[in-house]
Amino acid sequence: MATRKTICLIAVLVCLAGDVAGLAAAEEQSRQAVLLCDQYPWLAQGSLTYARLARLPEGVVLRSGDLTIKAEQIEQQISSAPQQVQAQLRANACYILENMATRQLLLRLARADLAGTDQMQLLEGFLKGLVADVNVSDGDVERFYQENKDAIGPVGLEQVKDQIRQLLLQQRQRERLQTYVQTLGKRMPIEVSDSWARTQATLAKENPVDKARSSGLPSLVDFGSAGCIPCQMMAPILDKLGSEYAGRLNVVFVHTGHEQVLAARYQIEAIPTQIFYDKNGREVYRHVGFMPEEQIRQQLKQMGID
Numbered sequence: 001m002a003t004r005k006t007i008c009l010i011a012v013l014v015c016l017a018g019d020v021a022g023l024a025a026a027e028e029q030s031r032q033a034v035l036l037c038d039q040y041p042w043l044a045q046g047s048l049t050y051a052r053l054a055r056l057p058e059g060v061v062l063r064s065g066d067l068t069i070k071a072e073q074i075e076q077q078i079s080s081a082p083q084q085v086q087a088q089l090r091a092n093a094c095y096i097l098e099n100m101a102t103r104q105l106l107l108r109l110a111r112a113d114l115a116g117t118d119q120m121q122l123l124e125g126f127l128k129g130l131v132a133d134v135n136v137s138d139g140d141v142e143r144f145y146q147e148n149k150d151a152i153g154p155v156g157l158e159q160v161k162d163q164i165r166q167l168l169l170q171q172r173q174r175e176r177l178q179t180y181v182q183t184l185g186k187r188m189p190i191e192v193s194d195s196w197a198r199t200q201a202t203l204a205k206e207n208p209v210d211k212a213r214s215s216g217l218p219s220l221v222d223f224g225s226a227g228c229i230p231c232q233m234m235a236p237i238l239d240k241l242g243s244e245y246a247g248r249l250n251v252v253f254v255h256t257g258h259e260q261v262l263a264a265r266y267q268i269e270a271i272p273t274q275i276f277y278d279k280n281g282r283e284v285y286r287h288v289g290f291m292p293e294e295q296i297r298q299q300l301k302q303m304g305i306d
Helices: 004-032 071-079 083-090 093-113 119-130 138-147 157-182 194-204 208-213 229-244 260-265 293-302
Strands: 052-054 060-064 067-070 191-193 219-224 250-255 273-277 283-288
Touching (some): 052 194, 060 071, 060 093, 067 093, 071 083, 071 093, 083 093, 093 119, 093 194, 093 260, 119 157, 191 194, 208 219, 219 229, 229 250, 229 293, 273 293, 283 293
Parallel strands (some): 052 191, 219 250
Antiparallel strands (some): 060 067, 219 273, 273 283
């Protein structure tokens, strides 16, 4: 007959075995989880990139710990926007969801790193810390000047080097923050409604950029405007490349004045901006400013497009 001590020991072992089995099951479930970026690579550009698709309660579109966002909250945001962009926003509702979620997700991380009570100061301090070591060398400034000399005009490097340095610094800080935000799903569990994402993935493809990204061909997308000199300089280059690489590469121009929401969704803060995508629709390179034809060809060659 087993003693009480033996029975207790067996009970403990059974509990431990159950815990181990539970952990193993959780790890296996994590490995098998379908990520938003794998299922719908064109849908999310920021904090939801590595979100997991899940069956959530009706009306709930996002869940991360104690953070919950419902479909009705997204609709309220869209309805409060100017009438002329509401249709674009509804076709890009995942962008609205990302904006709503990002601040709250970052605040959760900031509270773990910094002490403070004011949310704005807490968040600003956290973000400043993320880019504190970003810098720009004199070589970076000179290289940018040489690459954009035609667009800058007859102005010497000494006259514009401070402005170029500040531009490059801001650009690199944005890139650092964008990368950090884009990988939030690797730092914390973020779940998005599978059914909601499926519907949004269909709506979000009804624009020239996402049609190109989902075509099975690599793509070069240029965000610009009809009234900007560097953009006008890009136009004949894009036309030439579009004809030369027809059937092998999508070459797309997006007028940011006409596609404000799409430009915001793709985080376009200066024009022209060129984004290169592989055949799976994944971004592989981004360039801001006038991009000479030879430089574009070099990038295409690196992507295996001759």
